[in-house]
Amino acid sequence: MFRCIIFCLFVSHVFLTAFSQNNIDYSDLNNWATIPGKDPAHLNKFIKDSTWIKKADVFYIYPTFLVDKKDTIWNISLPDSNHLKTVVKKGIKFQASAWAESGRMFAPLYRQAHIRSYHHLENGGKKALLKAYNDVREAFKFYLKEYNNGRPIIFASHSQGATHVTLLLQEFFDGKDLTDQLITAYIPGIGIDSSTFSSLPMLTKANDINGYVTWNTFKKKLNDKYEMWYKGKKAINPVTWNTSKTASRNLHKGFYYVNSKMYKNAFTTHLIDGGIWITKPKVPFRSLSAALKDYHIGDVNLFWEDIKQNSKARLKTWFKVHKNHLNKNQNKSNPK
Numbered sequence: 001m002f003r004c005i006i007f008c009l010f011v012s013h014v015f016l017t018a019f020s021q022n023n024i025d026y027s028d029l030n031n032w033a034t035i036p037g038k039d040p041a042h043l044n045k046f047i048k049d050s051t052w053i054k055k056a057d058v059f060y061i062y063p064t065f066l067v068d069k070k071d072t073i074w075n076i077s078l079p080d081s082n083h084l085k086t087v088v089k090k091g092i093k094f095q096a097s098a099w100a101e102s103g104r105m106f107a108p109l110y111r112q113a114h115i116r117s118y119h120h121l122e123n124g125g126k127k128a129l130l131k132a133y134n135d136v137r138e139a140f141k142f143y144l145k146e147y148n149n150g151r152p153i154i155f156a157s158h159s160q161g162a163t164h165v166t167l168l169l170q171e172f173f174d175g176k177d178l179t180d181q182l183i184t185a186y187i188p189g190i191g192i193d194s195s196t197f198s199s200l201p202m203l204t205k206a207n208d209i210n211g212y213v214t215w216n217t218f219k220k221k222l223n224d225k226y227e228m229w230y231k232g233k234k235a236i237n238p239v240t241w242n243t244s245k246t247a248s249r250n251l252h253k254g255f256y257y258v259n260s261k262m263y264k265n266a267f268t269t270h271l272i273d274g275g276i277w278i279t280k281p282k283v284p285f286r287s288l289s290a291a292l293k294d295y296h297i298g299d300v301n302l303f304w305e306d307i308k309q310n311s312k313a314r315l316k317t318w319f320k321v322h323k324n325h326l327n328k329n330q331n332k333s334n335p336k
Contacts (some may be wrong), residue, residue, distance in 0.1 A: 026139045026143075034106070052312065056103035057106060057154070058104065058156055061156075062096075062157075069116075094300070094301045095300040102315060103151075112160055136167075137168065154185075156186050165187050169212065182210055184212065208314070214233075215238050215299065216233075225293070239303065255267075264305070266281040267302075
């Protein structure tokens with residue numbers, strides 16, 4: 001089913017023209033959750049080492065927060081102060097923060113689609129998702145023109161955010177020169193199959209670059225969503241960053257929990273067809289996890305420290321391969 005979603009969206013770019021007269025102005029900092037010159041406190045407190053911030057960029061697209069079943073709208077309207085608060089308090093704090101030391105952070109606000117869009121593609125869902133993607137696309141084009149200056153890029157995303165990053169990868173990177181600037185795209189929480197990209201690989205070594213990594217987190221007892229969306233799709237183990245079937249608890253580097261504390265060695269991770277399942281995390285009030293059907297909501301913060309360290313390992317690889325990059329690009333005058 002997800003293969004159909006990505007395919008239908010990608011071949012339907014004709015719909016983007018319908019939104020071109022109502023594009024968001026991304027030169028206005030108010031249309032970004034974070035961008036150089038506008039960084040929320042939730043992000044800054046995670047930055048102790050700014051070494052990579054001087055050299056690379058992170059483009060983060062947050063997941064679906066428009067999930068109320070009683071809400072009849074297809075897309076969030078902007079500006080929306082409550083939506084911004086949610087993006088900062090949930091998306092930036094618990095997800096984007098894992099990449100906070102990996103580069104300058106760019107997180108555009110976008111008119112994201114309601115969660116129902118994925119289940120009603122032909123009855124408004126596809127149009128809503130394309131409207132959301134058009135915003136992300138315009139934000140990325142603005143970033144490329146005004147800020148990038150040849151710097152390498154990390155994509156950080158989750159769920160609907162990963163949907164839009166996947167489309168960006170198809171449109172701007174897959175089989176194109178810009179791939180050379182791609183360090184890694186982290187696209188967990190969606191189903192990626194072997195036909196999604198023509199040449200962009202899933203990375204199966206911890207320090208590989210110029211490709212993507214993806215995973216989907218479940219409990220041992222798999223639910224219907226696994227069969228419908230993820231079985232048969234791509235996945236790596238986000239503790240070992242390869243296709244190891246099991247990563248023992250002592251290898252897990254850190255779960256950034258809702259109490260704003262980090263829990264190391266919290267669970268064992270098992271790689272399965274199209275996803276992973278983890279043992280019940282050893283954290284306070286762990287019994288509350290019984291109410292969850294799966295761990296999709298925690299695809300990123302369950303592996304917060306693992307992501308942080310892996311991202312830096314891939315940065316080191318990219319700059320080792322591109323030894324002369326700083327001399328060619330980073331020394332160019334760019335006040336932004």
